[in-house]
Amino acid sequence: MLLAYTLLLYREFFEGKTLYWGDILYYFQPMALFAAKEIQRGRLPLWNPFLLCGQPYVGNPQIGLFYPFSALLLWLSAWQYITLAALIHTYLAALFCYGFLKLRTQSTSAALLGAIVFSGSGAFLGKAQFPPMLFSLCYLPCVFYSVENAIQRGSFISKIQIAIAVCLLILAAHPQVAYLTFLLLFAYLPFRLHSLRRPTRTVQKKSSGPLKAFYGCVAGIIWGIFLSSCQLFPVLQLALDSSREHLTPWQANRFVLHPLDLLGLLFPHFFGSPAYANYWGAGNAWEIAVFIGWIPLIFIGYALLSWRYSPDVRFWCTVLLFALWLSFGISMGLYWIAFYVLPGIALFHDPARFLIVFHFAACVLAAHGYGIFRKQLPQRGAIYVTCSAVILTALPLVYYTTDWLPMVSPDRLTLTQTPIRLSFASRIYTPEHSTYWSRFVTEGYADYGESSRRFLQLRLHTLLPNLNMNADLPSASAYEPVPIAAAARVDGMTRLAISLGEPNAIRLISLMNVSALLLPRIYHFSNPWLNEIRSTYGPLRTYLNFYPHAQVWTVEQLIAVDNLMRQEDIMASPHFDPLKQAVLKRLPPHSHWVYNPLMPAKSVVAKAVWKSPDTLSIFVQTSHPTFVVCSVTAQPGWHARENGHDIPLYSTDMAFMGFPLSPGTHRLSLFYCPAAFAIGSYMSLSTLSVLIGMLLSQYMCKWRCHFRAARN
Template sequence: MSIKNPHLQDVALLLIFPVIFLFFLWGPLIEGNALYFRDLQIFFIPMKAFLAEWLSNGVLPFWDAGKFMGVPYFADIQTGVLYPLSWLLLIADGNHGIGLLIYCHLLLASVGFYLFIRRLGLSAIAAFAGGLVYTLGGVMVSSFNMINVVQGLSWLPWILWAFLRLVQLPTPRNWVIAVICIALQVYAGWVDASMMTGLAVVWLLLSQRPNLEQVGFLRMVGLVASAYFCALLLAAPQLIATFELFQYSVRTGGLPDSEIAGYMLGLDGLSSLLFPPALDALDWEILEAFPDGYVPLFLSLYVGWSALALIMAAICLCHRQAIWWLSLGVLGLFLAAGENLSASFYLHKMVGIFRYPEKYVVLFHLSLAIVTAFGCHHLARNCDWRNFASVLLVIAMGCELYYYNDKINLLQDADYYDLEQLTDIQHITANEGRIYSRNVYQEDVTSVRDLYLNYRNDLTPFTANLVGLNYVLGTAGLMHRSHREIIDLLQPLPPSQLLAMRLAFFDVRYLASNDIAFKEDKSWRSLARPFGNRLWDIGTQKSDLYFPTQVVPRQGLSPRFFSMERAVITGQKALVETDKQADGLSGQVLHTERLTPNNMRVEVETSNNSLLVWSESHYPGWQVLVDGTAVSLEKVNYFFMGVWIPPGRHEVEFKFVPTGFIASSVLAVFVLILLIILALANIRTFPSRRAIFSS
């Protein structure tokens, strides 16, 4: 029996989404199985574990001491420290937490897309069909390995819904809703999503231009622009910290042409992405790419044959709105396929700070979902049997998407991320360190699952970026091939043992054998050659805090002079003129305590004015207090922090708060309060253009 009440129809269809997603994510969400492919296992799992650990202790982690010599954690927008849904990680931990995070965002995306399609005036079954395609289509599911992508895409339909609502009823309350949705997408942690959403909003406004005669198109553009401006103010704490980190990134000068081209979508492979995902090594050409350290993204555009039938129906009917939204998908393909399109490639060179131009297929995915809804709506309109046929087609679509795209989710047992079982160690020599290794890859790899299992067991070069090593195994430093500053300082050094000593001095413990340091060091390269891609443990690091016996100015010194006995004040002359032979600097570290990632407390004793060096990265936002009084922080040995300690016994505290965080947080709270007042105020609509001029 059909449901005649439209509101009951909406409720009934919306309640189907959580059931479908429950079965789709049953492994990680209910059984605690591990999603394990690509960035998820080497980056996001440990990142979220770190966040969950400190959020559960009531601490906002601003700093991560486990990567390199310490790096800003909050400033990396992907961490989502201030993103409200990150608190879901406190409800469930480990694999369950990741499953819950993805589940809730799929649910969020489906409801947002459903409301958007219904706001367009389409039927409930059409909105449901579009929601299925958007949430279970290839682009969304193949993005599970990058949680921030799923988070960002989940807010895209909500922003479209909010602006469409604003177009239809331009009230302050609807404007505030749009502002909140935009800000939440920014905090979700995928900048590209905000850019793509902006393009989709432009498409939405242009499609609604005939309906804006009374409101005024330019006035609506002003409301949209002001909404984005206020949203940026709400997200200021995150954006300011991220922009500062970007200034220290190698991407400040843009990406090389080769890297831009390497992450663009080849036109020759576009057609294959529209078919059901073929998860075998041959189809994905993994065997050729994998030895070089590149693991495919598993990008898929598959939306199901049923959805394609509805899309073709909408195109054949020449529906104006459907064709318009399909043109947005064409734009997405143009932006994604710049490797073969010079105009698109040039465009990405101008804004080449994001690694994945191919992800602009999100616009294509969005357009397919919207056009699917249009096709379903017109198939079911004004005819009972066609309505029944559309329902059957939507059911078939759901089954297709579930069956094929569920295969993209690579699952392992719950203990998959227990890295303790990966500590098989082969000693090279007592002095040369050691490498983590397993048996070589299987000669006959028959499936992607087999290949990824070997990938994890073999600890490929990507493990050099595995922040989880620190949290699970208690390491304190990683070397990464993009850390060019360290490499530049190490180049003039002699090879082998001395290089290992210098790496240890820079707090680097693990080094991937495909790193630049290996490639530029003949001795190390010859050692690594028989073992291929491995993760090397170069030995024990030096003490975190120490007093050098000699402090010298920077001029004329290369990194070969750095040691625990000698400190170089970077950027200025030494504050204390010392005799290189006998300077008399001395001090003793009595006690250290690190309660959170954001601070370090030290108790020291010195007999004279001495320099305390801490081998943590010198970065804006660090402050130091000696006996509760703020003092100047020195930059020592290019990277480290140092503070001058007067004679006697003292308590020293290093504290890290991102630059401008307090001020920007106050601003964001102030803007939020104003938005709440505006939303609650009894203002039915913004003054019209005619009313403004007549007054």
């Protein structure tokens, strides 16, 4: 029944259509396409050279490179992978939710109703336009099912199940959903520990001791965290170098639930619908989706009648109320307190995402309410009531999925042309992409559904980040939620210089090795070094950059400035020329490099060729000591090597890499291999080996016992 229900939700998938809406089109499909190309070539994509002059791919907190379902990219296109993976995870979410509710309610029909509500409501399916969030949400009930199974049975296998569930939750690559899951789990474990001391009907007689069960669950959670170290360690490394480490309460208070939005519980289209391009509510429609159907609301009310007699109802009702209170943001006060009290909450924005916890608690309460209601029915008529309740719950949710699962034919998502063909050694730059973002995404959802072919083509032709990846065009700009701080700072400084028409704008563009500047047609940028292409390419105004620029070059002067603000002041000066000067935190040692200002620059030849997305081959021929600058974002994990010898790299011009060279002919290789990834991989493999060894040891003990019993 759950499988049939899931296929009904994704009914357009069987017509050959794919999901595309929102972040799928702008971020996750280009990222998946890049990973698919690299995996099919037999390479592991560690570095992404297409965004912001280069960004880490491994360690991106919203990219599940090591998630097992990523293996589907070997056989499927990026569009097919996203849609099929969303369908599979919706079914798995229903299955795991059913398993957890069956353990807690001891009722098949109650668990079925709760699973239908969880997997079909807007709070879950609304996340389909953000695939990692939907994938991670699938493991929220999975973790609770594994924990409840370990508490009731106490076997070693159940602890392994917890480890696998926690590992998959983290590898699914949405840290905020993982954080909310752990937050709820750490509230649930003390509650269950207390309930084990006073057994109820839902606890089996052979249940292990409270402390033993608690320690077993904690051990499983720790094993799961160690098992996912290959994802966690690179993410932590990127978080240290990112501009998004801690938010203020006002920055975090982006998307919130307003009291009037609760009308969506009864009237799902009160604020309009994205499917009809008439949404007029505040914020994103999918962030505040609270509709779970009308029948479940009745059973939630029925569950509240047993408040005095059911500890489970009291716990989940408390969770529901606190999650709802937090989702209102700082205006209601509780989120403000939690922001400074709860560790880790300052790393994430959007208080409305506490509706995930609200939604899960509502599903559990609906299941408990129906379980209590069904016990009062006569045995003969219970099956008819169950069928009616399931159908009346499922039908509104199936109808409601048209708001959250828009699909189009893949041929409508093909980029037919690009404004200019560039080599892989140069980049495009789209500094005003926020203009198009507001036009096509935020204002009215006019880009939605099969009838929006013209809008979809306009969106594709804007080359909004990160659509440039589909055309194999590297970009100096990007839509990157967790960027390297230095690269984002240079990008922001360049965008400001362009908007103000400052004289150093063209030099900053050339510093990032930009060959083509793409602006909306409503903007005009005048500079003698820029030549506008007189073409009618969609909504773009295209300029070719004739100011000297290259992938690598040598400079004539080094400026040592330790303070980051001073570096930015020097680079913003109209007298700064990045092709002749370089700003460093510290000068290279004189034993490795000596600066000679009398040597002409033309005696140096420097070339660079990308061998792979994370390997750059550089050729330099010089007759004097020189300093080479490479327009690739600096990040711990980059190494320079020549003839087996390491060459030290220096942070140059705030965001890029540089290195000194002695006179002669040099052939170097720059490659990206972060230590955090290597350590995390060893940690994951070691943990996996230990768990397999422990599992085999348990089975061998059982086999010995059975063999002795048979021999006796």
